[in-house]
Amino acid sequence: MDILHRVGIKSSPAEVYKALATREGLAAWWTSNTQGQSKVGATLQFRFSAGGAEIGGFDMKVLELHPAELVLWQVVDGPAEWIDTKISFELRRSGEHTIVLFKHQGWKEPVEFMHHCSTKWAIYLMSLKSLLETGKAAANPNDTHISGDGPD
Amino acid sequence: MDILHRVGIKSSPAEVYKALATREGLAAWWTSNTQGQSKVGATLQFRFSAGGAEIGGFDMKVLELHPAELVLWQVVDGPAEWIDTKISFELRRSGEHTIVLFKHQGWKEPVEFMHHCSTKWAIYLMSLKSLLETGKAAANPNDTHISGDGPD
Numbered sequence: 001m002d003i004l005h006r007v008g009i010k011s012s013p014a015e016v017y018k019a020l021a022t023r024e025g026l027a028a029w030w031t032s033n034t035q036g037q038s039k040v041g042a043t044l045q046f047r048f049s050a051g052g053a054e055i056g057g058f059d060m061k062v063l064e065l066h067p068a069e070l071v072l073w074q075v076v077d078g079p080a081e082w083i084d085t086k087i088s089f090e091l092r093r094s095g096e097h098t099i100v101l102f103k104h105q106g107w108k109e110p111v112e113f114m115h116h117c118s119t120k121w122a123i124y125l126m127s128l129k130s131l132l133e134t135g136k137a138a139a140n141p142n143d144t145h146i147s148g149d150g151p152d
Numbered sequence: 153m154d155i156l157h158r159v160g161i162k163s164s165p166a167e168v169y170k171a172l173a174t175r176e177g178l179a180a181w182w183t184s185n186t187q188g189q190s191k192v193g194a195t196l197q198f199r200f201s202a203g204g205a206e207i208g209g210f211d212m213k214v215l216e217l218h219p220a221e222l223v224l225w226q227v228v229d230g231p232a233e234w235i236d237t238k239i240s241f242e243l244r245r246s247g248e249h250t251i252v253l254f255k256h257q258g259w260k261e262p263v264e265f266m267h268h269c270s271t272k273w274a275i276y277l278m279s280l281k282s283l284l285e286t287g288k289a290a291a292n293p294n295d296t297h298i299s300g301d302g303p304d
Contacts, residue, residue: 004155005274006267008300097300101267115158115253122157122274126298146278148160148249 003104003118007125008097011132013068016098019128020071020089029128031057031140040065043076048140050152058082081113100125119146155256155270159277160249163284165220168250171280172223172241181280183209183292192217195228200292202304210234233265252277271298 009016019025026044027034033047033054040062047057058078063086064070071089075082085106092099102125107114123144131137138144145152161168171177178196179186185199185206192214199209210230215238216222223241227234237258244251254277259266275296283289290296297304 001154002262003270004262004267005271006264007271007298010300101264103267110154110156112158112253115156115255118155118270119157119159119274119277122271123278125271126275126296129298144278146159146281148162 001107001110001114003102003107003114003121005100005102005118005122005125007100007102007129008094009100009129009132010097013091013093013098015132016091016100016128017068017071019131020091021065021067027139029131029137029139030124031143033057033140038062038065044073048152050141055152060087079113081107081109081111100128116147120152153259153262153266155254155259155266155273157252157254157270157274157277159252159254159281160246161252161281161284162249165243165245165250167284168243168252168280169220169223171283172243173217173219179291181283181289181291182276184294185209185292190214190217196225200304202293207304212239231265233259233261233263252280268299272304 019029021038023034023038031046031048033049034044036042036044038044042062044060044062045057048055059076060073061076063074064072069091073087075085085104088103090101102121104121123146127138171181173190175186175190183198183200185201186196188194188196190196194214196212196214197209200207211228212225213228215226216224221243225239227237237256240255242253254273256273275298279290
């Protein structure tokens, strides 16, 4: 089972790729606490916080990096439901825009947490779009909250 | 294949249900051009516009209505990929919040349009959340655009 999303960003594939394939880019729209290296075979560590306390995170092994075209990760640490799932961002130019096709593939069950992550990915992809179009984004811990009953 | 989402709304299940199970409620957060009746066996017509022109829509047969608990529709007209798919909103109280579990079930293929609709549903569910929490929403034609290369 997969989470799928699509956004169009008024920017070039090269610029969008930079935001997806560099530590600094990822820190700007996803979570400010991003460590590690965006190199094939290396691992990136994403950590999230709320109210000043760390609430969890994910370690991603970088499987593929194709400039201006594709970023592919595999989850190697994090919530049990995420382990071994794969996350990809495919880029393609469409006029003045770059289309981002996002997939978070390999969920075993459609658990409530998958519903949550699907919505939250949409919110973060809008943060990516905003970063490139306006220079302002909403990376954790300044992310848009969707739950109310939990930290995010 | 299913699109799944989850939001938590600071409101009661009865109030959230009202926004999902009445024509006026749906018009406030999804599309202002909502016609028909929210009654089991009846059909609701949702139409969307951009730049003053209608860009399409969906007709939904209301299959189930359980106050403060569930709304279930079946798509009877609209884009080919949507025909016969089912859309459900399950509600449950969690402290001061109502959890909305959303499912758009029965997509035959993970086409690019499914990616788009997944992201757009998240945006509209945030409009629903905003309606109930702040009184302000972003129903079509004042919806948040996600594509850039198309009307929505």
